Amino acid sequence: MEFVLLGFSDIPHLQWMIFGIFLFLYCTILMCNSIIILITRTDSALQTPMYFFLSNFSVLEICYVTATMPRMLMDLCTQKGTISFYACATQMCFVLLLGGTECLLLTVMAYDRYVAICNPLQYPVVMSHKVCTQLVAASWVSGIPVEIGQTYQIFSLPFCGSNKINHFFCDIPPLLSLACGDTFVNEMAVYVVAVLFVMVPFILISASYAKIISNILKMSSARGRAKAFSTCSSHLTVVVLFYGTASITYLQPKSNQSDGTGKLLSLFYTILIPALNPIIYTLRNKDITMALRKLLTKLLI
Template identity: 85%
Template sequence: MMEFILLGFSDIPRLQWILFGIFLLLYLTILICNSTIILITQTDPALQTPMYFFLSNFSFVEICYATVTVPRMLMDFCTKKGNISLYACSTQMCFVLLLGSTECLLLTAMAYDRYVAVYNPLHYPVVMSHKVCMQLVAASWVSGIPVEIGQTYEIFSLPFCGSNRINHFFCDIPPVLKLACGDTFVNEMAVYVVAVVFVMVPFILISVSYGKIISNILKLSSARGRAKAFSTCSSHLIVVVLFYGTASITYLRPTSNQSEGTGKLLSLFYTILIPALNPIIYTLRNKDITTALRKLLSYEHKAKI
């Protein structure tokens, strides 16, 4: 088999163009909002701190994550075909997994940054130096490469001798494994192991970090200081819960128990909706970013005048 067919949302033909418009709008929101965060965190002097350095990298990952899946889905809406070659399908899966693991590790690095800032503020500039931040970001990008390439290779080494119709809008592990012939037990176990390493372990580390952060914040005597510390951390915590919740349900459930409709809905959350919501969450909950955004908008307004 040299080609698959992505069915996408072909089971609801009456809503094709409505869904096309919604997903196009969400994709443009992801591009514009995350690019704006990257711009203001790179140009505003007040945002030249480790926290916003990680945030700009996180926004870049979100753009890449959505770009791997959404343009292809929009094209399928227009062509109404969904044909994708074996190599294109494996490449898409590999990038989705790689960017997903990078996002998990970046969220862990961001939690560690907040832990040091709240728990050890006096040594924060030394512990979270620019060199350390660069190393953490590089490790987040590089760590998953050999694992995800190997996992993708093992999946697409399986024989596909039945149907070539993938009931999904991109090449994800659960729907592709359902099309494989023979025993996929080893591949499913590999999926669980990778999910534990890149999803559950980072989530546990983030939970431990925030447990210590919250206990330390509650010890602060100033109500204003507690409110500021909570507002700084709450945005990141909301993003962690949204992303890890959907990702863990998708990759830690047995493949045979996953309904195709539920799988598509969960995938929509972590590939499109969450990347679109993240900039809004960080903007609404962070006074530094809202201030920088107002300065940028007022500068552009004055430039036009």
Template identity: 80%
Template sequence: MESKLAEKSNTTMMMEFILLGFSDIPRLQWILFGIFLLLYLTILICNSTIILITQTDPALQTPMYFFLSNFSLLDICYATVTVPRMLMDFCTKKGNISLYACSTQMCFVLLLGGTECLLLTAMAYDRYVAVCNPLHYPLVMRHKVCMQLVAASWVTAIQAAIGLTYLIFSLPFCGSNRINHFFCDIPPVLQLACGDTSMNNIAVYVSSMVFFMIPFLLISVSYGKIISNILKLSSARGRAKAFSTCSSHLIVVVLFYGTASITYLRPMSNQSEGTGKLLSLFYTILIPTLNPIVYTLRNKDITMALRKLLNKLLT
């Protein structure tokens, strides 16, 4: 009887965690604060600019830029879920986060990450239709269809995010309440759970396969057909133009899927805490910073729209 009571007390649900963040390098705290603040402001300004020009410039009222504006909004939300909290922890040097705040943050990270995976797939489909079926493009990629693809991405990701978050936080947590991360991500939180987490690990792995591998395979098939069609074009100028419209999206896909898949598809037991934090920095902060730069530098339409906007502001 006493042993059962002791076991029950040891597995009492914790109501607060401590995010350690980058407390292991105290000398660099304010330098990191400045860097992450600068990156966050860059994400806000650059992605907001893309949303503004795609909504106001008549030349950018196409399905491709509709998806791009939604993608930029996702990047802003993705960074906002993690970075302000991290900046606050740099200032307070505490890192305390309640169980409910931690679960909410995790749910939003999963929701936005899952939506981004599916939206990248929709963008690849848009490029496939544009290159391989240009005559049917206006009919296939109607505004209603684009809206449905975006809505389906959100609805599918919401269900998966809520289900995974519930599954993880229904576990008892005991022992240490220190999360060696700068936000409540699945691998470091699961490491603090008591009891058998094998079913949870399987659920995370299956969800990762659904949201990473299946979309990635669909994107790969789309781009395989796109490249095949581009190579058949007789005009060198036509090939260059087709490659330029697709290359930006392909770079973003490689960057995002490369880092996120390594984090969630590796076995939890093999995950290094330092490596996990570094990879998370890539797909939550650095990639949302790079995305608008990649799309701007590689896209003449956006460059021209930016020039028009600057001319209006300066005159």
């Protein structure tokens, strides 16, 4: 009726240092993303589709890390790690759902940049507020039935051996390794869902950027090319970091991935990348930097 998340129990002498690092990262993610949400909602210069999507992306990042980090911090603090069967299923469902939403939202953001650079005259019509709201809603809702079904399928498996999960949250690869009997069908289902929510969006993003880069290179003005590249570079960096680690985790055969490697990759796409994302978007974006300066000026005066 319960599992034990081993987390970082193999290095007990570093538990409190790890707790301090992850607590700092969690607070940083909450604070930085909250600031982005605040300035994109209140600054009149940021009332565009690009920043509407960025605001939703920041909301998603807060939800995504909250699905794993509070539980992990509690386990590090208590050094127990026990989690009930249903709590484990709920956590995995939310992680998969929010991860799938992130893939779809990154695709929508790539489409926004494609329309802005390749069809600038049609941009206000194509990316109207109604269309943007529908695209964001579709990103959040599309994965719900798929991920609930996948979670139900995995937790319907018989777990008759060890109940110790060598991970810091309930994820698919370590849970499948604990299941009894043949898990081939379940692994195939994981690959199918990974292709739908990881590979297909990645192909669409790649196609969008192929068109974008082609259009940018045709621009006669060097300043125009630099400006176009700067609006895309942050998003492209986030895409490469997130998709790189997520695809290795869910598309690599279970037998080829060690527990330590899986744990390290999961750390990247569930904690470290969400911590880096606000920094990437802030440092590479002059509009956000200006809005942040205006906000700080108002608070200090």
